[in-house]
Amino acid sequence: DWTNESVIDEQVELIRARVGNKKVICGLSGGVDSSVAAALVHKAIGDQLTCVFVDHGLLRQDERVQVEKDYVDSIGVRLVTVDAREQFLSQLAGVTDPEEKRKIIGREFIRTFETAAADLVLEAQEGEGEEIAFLVQGTLYPDVVESGGGSGTANIKSHHNVGGLPDDIQFQLIEPLRALFKDEVRAIGRELGVPEVIVSRQPFPGPGLGIRIIGEVTEERLNILRKADAIARAELTKAGLDGEIWQCPVVLLADVRSVGVQGDGRTYGHPVVLRPVSSEDAMTADWTRIPYDVLSVISNRITNEVDDINRVVLDVTSKPPGTIEWE
Ligand code: XMP
Numbered sequence: 001d002w003t004n005e006s007v008i009d010e011q012v013e014l015i016r017a018r019v020g021n022k023k024v025i026c027g028l029s030g031g032v033d034s035s036v037a038a039a040l041v042h043k044a045i046g047d048q049l050t051c052v053f054v055d056h057g058l059l060r061q062d063e064r065v066q067v068e069k070d071y072v073d074s075i076g077v078r079l080v081t082v083d084a085r086e087q088f089l090s091q092l093a094g095v096t097d098p099e100e101k102r103k104i105i106g107r108e109f110i111r112t113f114e115t116a117a118a119d120l121v122l123e124a125q126e127g128e129g130e131e132i133a134f135l136v137q138g139t140l141y142p143d144v145v146e147s148g149g150g151s152g153t154a155n156i157k158s159h160h161n162v163g164g165l166p167d168d169i170q171f172q173l174i175e176p177l178r179a180l181f182k183d184e185v186r187a188i189g190r191e192l193g194v195p196e197v198i199v200s201r202q203p204f205p206g207p208g209l210g211i212r213i214i215g216e217v218t219e220e221r222l223n224i225l226r227k228a229d230a231i232a233r234a235e236l237t238k239a240g241l242d243g244e245i246w247q248c249p250v251v252l253l254a255d256v257r258s259v260g261v262q263g264d265g266r267t268y269g270h271p272v273v274l275r276p277v278s279s280e281d282a283m284t285a286d287w288t289r290i291p292y293d294v295l296s297v298i299s300n301r302i303t304n305e306v307d308d309i310n311r312v313v314l315d316v317t318s319k320p321p322g323t324i325e326w327e
Contacts, residue, residue, distance in 0.1 A: 004191045007184075008040065011176045015044035019134060023124075024174065025117050026136035027109060028053045028071070028079070030063045031204045033138030033177060035071060036189035040176050041136050042077045043192060049136070050078045052116045054109060057085030057222060058208030061230040070195045080120070084112050092210060092217045096255075098327035101217070102158045105207040107166045114170060135171035139178050140185060142282050156323065159206070181281045202233070202247035203282065211327040215254035225252040227306045228272045232298050236276075239294045246279040248288075251315075251326045260310035262303075269310035272302060276314075277324050285319040 026038040028051045041049050053067050064081070072079050091104050117132040143159040177185050182203065189199040209225050210217050229250040236248055251273040260267040274295070279285035299312040315322070 004184075004187050007180075008043070008188060008191060011040055012044040015041055015174060015176060018174070019045055019048065022048070022134060023120070023132045024049045024134040024136060025113060025120070025132055025171075026051045027113055028067055029138070029204070029206050029208075030059065030067045030071075030198070031138070031206070032182070032189065032199060032201060033140055033185060033203075034136075035067075035138070035194050035198050036185050036192065037136050037138035037175070037177050038077060039075050039189065039192040039194050041174065042075055047078060050080060050120055052113055053079060053081045054112050055081060055083050055085060056088040056105070056108070056112075056208065056210075057219070058088065058105070058210040058217070059226075060204065060209070060233075061226050066197060070197055074193055074195045080116055082112055082116055084108070087112070088210075089217065089219060094216060096216055098211060099158060101210055101327065102207055105210055106158065109206070110166055110169055110171075117171075133172055134174050135169075136174045136176070138185075139173075139175040141179055141181055144178060145283070157325075157327075183280075200242070202242075202245070204247070205325055211325055212249055213252045213254050214256075214326055221252060221254050224270070224306060224308055225250065225272070228252070228302045228309055231301045231305060232274060235294060235298045235301065236290075239291070241288075241290065241294065244278060245288050245290075246277050246282065246285060247324065248274060248276040249325055251275060252309075258311050260303075262310065267310045269308045271311040271313050272309055273313050273315050273326070274298065275324065275326070277319070279319075279324070282324060285324055287316045287318060 024041060026041060026049060028034050028038055038051050055064055068081060088108050091108055092101060095101055095104060113135060121132060146156045147159045186199050205211060209222055213221050213225060232248060232250050236242060236245060253271045256271055257268050258271060260269060276288040276290050277285040278288045302309055302312050
């Protein structure tokens, strides 16, 4: 029967049998899924695993530090950080279509892993010189279903780690969480000693803030959204709502402007959307009834502290018909 320990033991055996003495890399996103997947693979094969953290410039505030410090300290995994901000932003320049964004981000992830893997092989050449054959991904069951990998489901969106992969990928995939839901993954993460700040964090999509900017993704827009997102997260945490909320994307409507007034002056800025949802597994969701007082604080802080944002609106759509992310 099903216990966290038995799932871990079973996966550890499977991974060892499959990998043998080969080398493995894992793309760490800083999110729950890839962090737990990496911890599981690390338990199985130790330093045969190298984690690659890609800073694609689409991250939330403080994300990189949390992975480089908290995670590495508690898991003891080998970590390489790649600064790929320019690469991703230049590939996304001029792109507004959501699926196109997802495909580009998925592709650039893989290209970055390939380059990182080649570098690692060069480094190791003297000794083992073993080719890196496997890539670990934190794919969950709902990702598989919603990317059309389940039984006869339509492709709703290409999750970056499933439908968004390029056809000519050079790795075999290890996806130890492929049969699991988020709450199961969190339980396994705790069992494996993944720090609570990472295990309990809100789900965050691999394509990051890139799919929370409606319109073209630019560095300036990312900086704006990062600030608004950090404020919303801090206030929701402060209000003790993290347990109730599955996640609360903050979405920048970058191509929309509205007239406002601030101080004695007219403004003509952008709106951000708060999208708080409650869910069991992200397959369906309801919008979370956040207390008005909390919404008010978030709205005041964002409009006061973030340049170019002069309006905060609330998304009151369940899933279906809306999806959780806007793109
Ligand atoms: P949607 O927007 O499809 O989101 O209702 C369902 C859940 O999945 C997350 N999400 C992703 N996670 N890669 C991920 O790892 C992706 O490409 C991706 N797209 C959406 C989303 O944040 C929500 O929790």
